[in-house]
Amino acid sequence: MIKVRFLGxxxxxxxxxxxxxxxxxxxxxxxxxxxxAMTAAKDTTFIYSVLVNNQxxxxxxxxxxxxxxLLMPLMAGx
Amino acid sequence: MDGxxxxxLRINLTTKTYQIDPIDEKDLELLLGGAALGAKILLDEVPPxxxxxxxxxxxxxxxxxxxxxxxxxxxxxxxxxKGPLTGSFxxxxxxxxxxxxxxxxGYDVLVIEGxxxxxxxxxINDDQVEFKSAAHLxxxxxxxxxxxxxxELGSRKIDALNIGPAGEMMSPIACITCDGHSFAGRGGAxxxxxxxxxxxxxxxxxxxxxxYDLAGATALAKELFVQQHQATKGIGGTPDWMVHGEAVGxxxxxxxxxxxxxxxxxxxxxxxxxxxxHVKPLPCQNCPVGCHRHIHLDLPDGSVLxxxxxxxxxxxxxGSNLLIDDLAAIAVATDKANRAGVDTxxxxxxxxxxxxCYEAGFxxxxxxxxxxxxxxxxxxxxxxxxVIKLEGVGQLFKKGIRGAAKxxxxxxxxxxxxxxxxDLPAHDPRAVYGLAVNYATGPRGACHERGDPEQVLxxxxxxxxxxxxxxxxxxxHTAGYCAFIYQNTSMLYNNLTICKFxxxxxxxxxxxxxxxxxxxxxxxxxxxxxxKTAERGIALQRLINVRxxxxxxxxxxxxxxxxxxxxxxxxxxxxVAFEKMLDDxxxxxxxxxxxIPKAETLIALxxxxxxxxxxxx
Numbered sequence: 001m002i003k004v005r006f007l008g009x010x011x012x013x014x015x016x017x018x019x020x021x022x023x024x025x026x027x028x029x030x031x032x033x034x035x036x037a038m039t040a041a042k043d044t045t046f047i048y049s050v051l052v053n054n055q056x057x058x059x060x061x062x063x064x065x066x067x068x069x070l071l072m073p074l075m076a077g078x
Numbered sequence: 079m080d081g082x083x084x085x086x087l088r089i090n091l092t093t094k095t096y097q098i099d100p101i102d103e104k105d106l107e108l109l110l111g112g113a114a115l116g117a118k119i120l121l122d123e124v125p126p127x128x129x130x131x132x133x134x135x136x137x138x139x140x141x142x143x144x145x146x147x148x149x150x151x152x153x154x155x156x157x158x159x160k161g162p163l164t165g166s167f168x169x170x171x172x173x174x175x176x177x178x179x180x181x182x183x184g185y186d187v188l189v190i191e192g193x194x195x196x197x198x199x200x201x202i203n204d205d206q207v208e209f210k211s212a213a214h215l216x217x218x219x220x221x222x223x224x225x226x227x228x229x230e231l232g233s234r235k236i237d238a239l240n241i242g243p244a245g246e247m248m249s250p251i252a253c254i255t256c257d258g259h260s261f262a263g264r265g266g267a268x269x270x271x272x273x274x275x276x277x278x279x280x281x282x283x284x285x286x287x288x289x290y291d292l293a294g295a296t297a298l299a300k301e302l303f304v305q306q307h308q309a310t311k312g313i314g315g316t317p318d319w320m321v322h323g324e325a326v327g328x329x330x331x332x333x334x335x336x337x338x339x340x341x342x343x344x345x346x347x348x349x350x351x352x353x354x355x356h357v358k359p360l361p362c363q364n365c366p367v368g369c370h371r372h373i374h375l376d377l378p379d380g381s382v383l384x385x386x387x388x389x390x391x392x393x394x395x396x397g398s399n400l401l402i403d404d405l406a407a408i409a410v411a412t413d414k415a416n417r418a419g420v421d422t423x424x425x426x427x428x429x430x431x432x433x434x435c436y437e438a439g440f441x442x443x444x445x446x447x448x449x450x451x452x453x454x455x456x457x458x459x460x461x462x463x464x465v466i467k468l469e470g471v472g473q474l475f476k477k478g479i480r481g482a483a484k485x486x487x488x489x490x491x492x493x494x495x496x497x498x499x500x501d502l503p504a505h506d507p508r509a510v511y512g513l514a515v516n517y518a519t520g521p522r523g524a525c526h527e528r529g530d531p532e533q534v535l536x537x538x539x540x541x542x543x544x545x546x547x548x549x550x551x552x553x554x555h556t557a558g559y560c561a562f563i564y565q566n567t568s569m570l571y572n573n574l575t576i577c578k579f580x581x582x583x584x585x586x587x588x589x590x591x592x593x594x595x596x597x598x599x600x601x602x603x604x605x606x607x608x609x610k611t612a613e614r615g616i617a618l619q620r621l622i623n624v625r626x627x628x629x630x631x632x633x634x635x636x637x638x639x640x641x642x643x644x645x646x647x648x649x650x651x652x653x654v655a656f657e658k659m660l661d662d663x664x665x666x667x668x669x670x671x672x673x674i675p676k677a678e679t680l681i682a683l684x685x686x687x688x689x690x691x692x693x694x695x
Binding site: 007008009010011042045047048049051053055056058070073074077 | 307309310312313318319322533536537538539541542547548582583584585586587589590
């Protein structure tokens with residue numbers, strides 16, 4: 001089981017969310033890129049970074065059972 | 079410990095002498111450098127209540143370890159001094175290749191003392207320091223000054239921090255500029271430089287500071303650069319925030335009294351900004367992001383605007399803040415301010431304040447020199463010229479907005495949107511309550527760079543620093559914590575002297591910063607230990623302000639900020655429980671209820687030597 005959470009304005013891009021704001025995927029051994037392809041994030045113009053268990057990961061990273069994936073928007077002004 | 083020379087270059091402008099002093103390694107371990115180390119030097123060397131524009135004040139330029147290796151975002155330097163706006167602690171930061179060059183010249187810190195007899199510029203070339211006449215640069219703007227010095231010194235690669243005419247005339251909102259497109263913008267550090275008759279500081283270096291694992295650090299730097307560049311491809315720079323920010327109620331509208339400005343935001347924000355101003359990215363050295371914007375615009379009078387474009391802050395304070403949706407007018411006013419070396423945030427604030435004072439009947443059109451209006455590019459240009467030259471009505475602002483309010487009289491002070499005489503930047507604290515606490519407690523006054531809880535609006539937080547999500551923006555119970563944590567992270571960037579956009583725009587994590595530190599210095603700190611170094615810096619900065627007489631009475635909010643919006647992204651919201659939020663913040667900092675650091679807090683932070691600096695009770 002992998003838990004996925006999109007933050008801030010990215011949250012609506014998930015297909016569904018539980019009460020804690022997570023989308024739970026039952027499969028494992030799936031890449032970050034494949035997870036993103038299952039969401040509306042593939043179409044967003046927002047800049048974001050992907051964190052898995054609080055560590056930054058590339059789209060090729062293979063998610064494992066129990067992983068928590070976060071999509072963090074990088075967008076505030078300066 | 080590697081990554082630092084442990085050397086401070088001390089230059090006395092009065093005596094035209096210089097010397098190299100050692101920096102205690104213990105101080106570097108505790109503070110890591112930059113703004114925190116600069117605060118320690120200021121606290122140790124500059125007595126309380128020194129006039130910021132007197133020769134007794136010092137200008138301290140400080141670096142961290144990031145410049146030892148080509149880490150992304152390391153073209154960053156901090157300047158620390160007593161500032162003319164607040165009269166007490168000021169640190170400001172700018173970017174540009176100057177910072178890595180100072181490191182290559184063999185120094186971590188540059189301290190400038192005294193006052194030159196005539197307008198001077200310094201050329202630091204490795205171990206040599208030349209005191210050069212700047213008579214021919216008098217009155218030259220920041221872009222021209224940079225160009226002339228590069229020509230004189232024979233290399234386009236030599237960066238010179240410099241001031242424009244505003245700094246020379248000691249405007250309290252004068253910047254220090256680097257390479258024509260980066261500004262240590264807030265609080266008037268440029269005026270301090272002007273008070274010392276110092277027009278510019280050029281630096282060139284050829285040395286490599288010892289690095290703990292140079293191969294590993296260099297490899298990490300390359301890896302991070304690629305990752306961060308990939309992550310930020312296609313960004314529109316800071317103007318990207320305008321439309322999003324307006325939607326959530328973050329953007330200042332009609333000098334903080336407006337609620338919404340949807341169509342205007344679209345007119346001046348991206349993507350229109352990018353198209354209309356013919357934008358190209360303008361990256362600093364070692365930057366994978368390239369947030370600065372180079373613009374090219376043919377103006378109706380036949381002239382061409384080709385150079386640094388408005389950042390989000392300028393766009394908001396000279397645009398939405400004045401209800402001006404004319405991008406060309408904003409770009410022209412920004413260019414004037416940049417060349418004069420003036421903070422565009424305070425400039426926009428002064429103009430909005432003047433229009434309100436005129437509408438209230440506190441000041442006449444004759445005194446102003448025109449009938450000032452909202453939505454009016456002519457008002458923007460006229461008052462920009464007056465403020466940057468401190469002439470006509472601009473003279474009212476010689477001591478900042480508080481000084482102007484005092485001269486204008488009536489109820490003008492209640493219109494001024496400032497904290498400690500520093501005008502609010504372009505993020506509305508009613509949109510994030512943590513920002514209200516952050517502004518009120520900011521060591522240099524209201525600032526979105528010495529604490530950036532506005533990041534909450536984008537959903538940004540620090541999962542590797544004990545946070546499980548961004549604080550809820552309208553939650554009065556977590557507002558104190560929100561200010562605390564985002565101040566600590568901002569302080570960390572200013573100690574390391576790294577551009578914060580590496581983190582908040584390009585996704586660098588605090589864990590990765592810890593790795594950069596270890597490979598460069600050999601020092602192994604956890605993410606929480608890194609934040610502890612930031613807490614020390616904040617305590618030292620607070621001590622400087624406390625020693626100058628500041629306390630809770632100065633940690634205030636402008637009256638307007640307690641008025642809720644009727645509509646828009648923050649409708650019905652205002653930080654009315656501010657005093658409770660402030661209590662929570664003081665508790666987290668280990669300060670008493672008057673905002674004074676407790677002795678046990680200083681001791682726990684390893685700053686026991688400073689207990690004697692606390693006011694006697």
